[in-house]
Amino acid sequence: MAPSLITTQPTVQELKINVKSGHGTAAEAIEAAKARYVERNPASLKLHEEAIKSMPGGNTRTLIHTSPFPVFMKSGKDYQVTSEDGNTYTDLVGELTAALFGHSQPLIQDALISTIKDVGMNLSATTKLEYQHAALLCSRFKLDLIRFTNSGTEANLHAIQAAKHYTGKRKVVVFTGGYHGGCFSFPEDKPTINSVDQHEWVVAEYNDVADAKAKIEGSGDIAAVLVEGLQGSGPAIVGSRDFLQQVQESARKVGAIFVLDEVMTSRLAPGGIQELEGLKPDLTTLGKYLGGGITFGAFGGREDIMAIYDPRSTKGLAHSGTFNNNVLGMAAGYVGISQVYTPEVAIKANTQGDEFRKKLQALSHGTKMTVTGRGTIIGIHFLKDGKKELASYRERQDDHDLKELFWFEMMEDGFWTHKRGYIPLILGTPQEELDRFVKNVGDFLKRHERLTKL
Numbered sequence: 077m078a079p080s081l082i083t084t085q086p087t088v089q090e091l092k093i094n095v096k097s098g099h100g101t102a103a104e105a106i107e108a109a110k111a112r113y114v115e116r117n118p119a120s121l122k123l124h125e126e127a128i129k130s131m132p133g134g135n136t137r138t139l140i141h142t143s144p145f146p147v148f149m150k151s152g153k154d155y156q157v158t159s160e161d162g163n164t165y166t167d168l169v170g171e172l173t174a175a176l177f178g179h180s181q182p183l184i185q186d187a188l189i190s191t192i193k194d195v196g197m198n199l200s201a202t203t204k205l206e207y208q209h210a211a212l213l214c215s216r217f218k219l220d221l222i223r224f225t226n227s228g229t230e231a232n233l234h235a236i237q238a239a240k241h242y243t244g245k246r247k248v249v250v251f252t253g254g255y256h257g258g259c260f261s262f263p264e265d266k267p268t269i270n271s272v273d274q275h276e277w278v279v280a281e282y283n284d285v286a287d288a289k290a291k292i293e294g295s296g297d298i299a300a301v302l303v304e305g306l307q308g309s310g311p312a313i314v315g316s317r318d319f320l321q322q323v324q325e326s327a328r329k330v331g332a333i334f335v336l337d338e339v340m341t342s343r344l345a346p347g348g349i350q351e352l353e354g355l356k357p358d359l360t361t362l363g364k365y366l367g368g369g370i371t372f373g374a375f376g377g378r379e380d381i382m383a384i385y386d387p388r389s390t391k392g393l394a395h396s397g398t399f400n401n402n403v404l405g406m407a408a409g410y411v412g413i414s415q416v417y418t419p420e421v422a423i424k425a426n427t428q429g430d431e432f433r434k435k436l437q438a439l440s441h442g443t444k445m446t447v448t449g450r451g452t453i454i455g456i457h458f459l460k461d462g463k464k465e466l467a468s469y470r471e472r473q474d475d476h477d478l479k480e481l482f483w484f485e486m487m488e489d490g491f492w493t494h495k496r497g498y499i500p501l502i503l504g505t506p507q508e509e510l511d512r513f514v515k516n517v518g519d520f521l522k523r524h525e526r527l528t529k530l
Contacts, residue, residue: 151181155506198399220379312498314448
């Protein structure tokens, strides 16, 4: 039997500190918050101790693991989630951009139910739903042709393979701090150990115009340049227009395929971040919310490149996947884009997100808190130097204690956030809840002023 990760816990009283008067260290504040967390979530602890018997660490998705144990969610409705312990939270994790529609959007629910009842689950064939969704996405994101996958990771995999096949070259330029899926992660100057093609990456500095130009134009044998317009794992570090335009220009100069990863950023405008920045990528990768909440990915762009995957050709590449065109994702995604996240709604939602971010930024003056992002994608950082503009992860000197304390205490206030500080907003989150979050963040900064002020 696997041992419990929670042994004898001090009581809240034993760890109680006078936070209102600002006494105590960050470590003491964290321990007090952790003790309250344990007391508040006994059902989650019990479930975790059962889960570790059948999964490593009781987890099958590393990014959502939290210590001392994760809160287990039981249900979600609209913009809220409720835990197995009966606590209801305003969801500010937003499934890391995939839950744009929330947890019970009526039109999407109806589409899923009617598809299950009237169409079936898996038809082992091409369907009308498939080409309808393809045509809609091609129109929305200015793509000549598109193919579907099961995730953004797969979308990037196939886009890269297309670029290599089309150009006859092998290397791919990526950028520090980039994340393009579970096997394409570049937190530093080299790929993580579980990234594929370890020796075929050229890693350039994100938001560094000169380095991007030098690495793309000077490395040789470059098949593709892969970049995010906003780095999700930053969290929410925004690429400058000059940088993104240089990436595009240098890729074109050397005949490399310019691949824009819009798996997360496509929600920032009706036509994605490429519309905002005047970019014309050769290939675009998509995912997350575009499946309406069902597992989904896609890649598309220039007709001559995408023709590589035309099954009528004997010289192209095969692209298979049992659930690429699953009817649930096709139906839910189509309804989500055509009837819910229309261009008008996208503009309104991202305007609301910008206003929300500016309110948080106003609170951060004179503190270690820094707020980044664009539109409905926001990042909250706690930095030792309080630097307010972040161009890359290298400039991020994290105060890990404050990040952890913030996570614990926002949860006590009824907000489900990610420890990374990544906040993708959910459609329909009431303005009063966003305002309440701003107030509670302000209260946190005041309560721990001795720890948060510069």
